[in-house]
Amino acid sequence: MECKHPVEETKAKFICKESEGECPERTYAKMQNEWQQNEGFSLYDDTSRGSLKVFFRNLSEGTYRCGVDVSEFTEQYIEVKVEVKEDPCCVKIISQAGNIGDTLTITCEHPPTLRANLKHFCKEDQNLICEDIRAARKYSLSDHSQPGLFIVTISNLTLSDAGVYWCGVETSEGDITYTSLTMSVRLNINNPSLPAGLYPAVGVSAALLGFALLLVIWLKRKKSSLSDSFYTRPPTSRTVSKKAQGQTENFL
Template identity: 45%
Template sequence: MDSGDVCLYDDTSAGVLMVYFRELNAGHAGTYRCGVNTSHYMEVQLKVQAAFTERVNKSVVVGDEVNITCRIPEEHKSSPKFFCKEDENHICQTVSRSKVKLNDFSDKSLFTVIISDVTERDAGVYWCGAETSHTDFTFISLTTKVQLKLIMPPVLGDEGGSAQIVCPYDPIFNSKKKKLMKSCTDENTLMEMNRWSVNDDTTASVFSVNITGLTAEDAGKYCCAVTLETDVIYLYTHLIIIIKQELLLNKSEGDNMSMECKHHAEYQKVFCKAHEVSMCVNDGVSLQSIRDDGFSLSDETSTGVFTVNISHLREEHSGIYWCGSHIITKVHLNVMRESSVMKKIVFIVCVCVILLLIGGITLIDFKIKCNKTPDPKSLPTIPSSDDDMLYTAVSFHKYEDSVSDATVTFSKDEILTEYTTVIYNMRLE
């Protein structure tokens, strides 16, 4: 039974009737009777004191462990400690000791609860308290409310590409309403649109959202929510967008340089050296762990930019860097030695000079061949047996690609006593 602020649960296997008062107030004070029937019942006098309840929000990465500190009233510090989790019926069920570990402080009004190897089933509302046992009933004072939220690994997507946000949930919430919220607020609840497709696989207890045509505006924090009557249980993740425009930096050893990275105050800064961005986001080398005095960071929150400065560059600084927060830029840094730079410059100059020389020689040779005329003295002569006659034989070979014919006229000079045979190979144009 659930009347809104009071829940009753009959645990037949344990032979126990559980009564849970939610949001206890002065109106709950009074005399209660509980039992099997009117002939077998007991009276319980409930007094409501001043509010002591604390509210704690905890976030933990899936697979990690979480430490919860609980506080109880002084009058209950010698009582056995109690830790429970609300189920779908809002009954606070005892958590298995194999899953959690309770440790007392020297101050008996405090104790800690450690939940190891956290999974999506561990998300939800927990209560810390102390119990007081009587002959026929046990009274449990729940004094610390803990909302445990799970952090999923970040989702990476390329600008213009697609990404999938996967939201696993406890199977007990199969029939409950699920939703995906941007920035974890109800007013930014995402509805199914052209770029968004939603699927709830109740068999696998997984709620997923596919996003296509990613833009920089899609980057940010997302919450996978399961809506209950009074609370929303959710886990959240970050969608990180890798922008298309990459940065290429060529530097020389000994130079100083700066990288400007886009940043939002709500998100963790990312700066690391790695071949893949997934290595960078999950377990890459962060700026804080780079043990190099040449690296320094300046943060300008108002401008949405943080700057990484590297002084006295060395060749080993070369590589691929990723910088940003929810929007990340890929940076190619190439640091060359001074000798290498000079060698490249000398090589380029030499190649240019050689090409110019080859071109000049080729041009001069072409002009010489075009302007050259035959020397008459070098022409072959044939002795004549006729003292009075000069014979000249000229043979012309017309090339096939000539476009016109030509006529050559010779005059006879009777004074000459020699004849010469001259053969010309002419290309008529």
């Protein structure tokens, strides 16, 4: 959800859930232009757009306030009434795979009643935030002839394209925009130049080979060190040893 407050773009922004007509617990965005993690949701104070973005992970029904402190005694907020509805299309989790360099097509589902709405496609990051990636040239979205579907095309696949994606739809009402994520896609990328299942074997073999080389080098150095100390240690080694011991005792 994105709430726009363009006039007060630099002021402190908050989100809260009403209880008996009041908002006793407000969560403020403490950082600007960076996601702030909270239990159940995340906040992003976007100063370039003068808006507050709220990413809900466990959405519950109720009335929310998305607002900004105008002054010490004044606040402005948008009241948002949230209803959670179940739909046969949502939420599905599927897996797809493609080869490096290929073009991949994903068929996304959404409620048929939202066919005219703007379509959304995003990729999860390490914080489970789904960042909009539609602006990148390698992604293209188009409507399907069948209601409730749209097509996402990803061109020139690379290993970095692997991950979890979400399909969704957007709804805009004045200064607030809602994005409902309706379908999750886990994308795996294969390298056709390597036989299937070879990645783990190659990794293990390389690790074992590296360990073996390090072990041989260490043994050679150890052997050389022992040989030098055995054949070249001077007969005054006992005196040197006592001095070393004395220095150590003084140091401690």
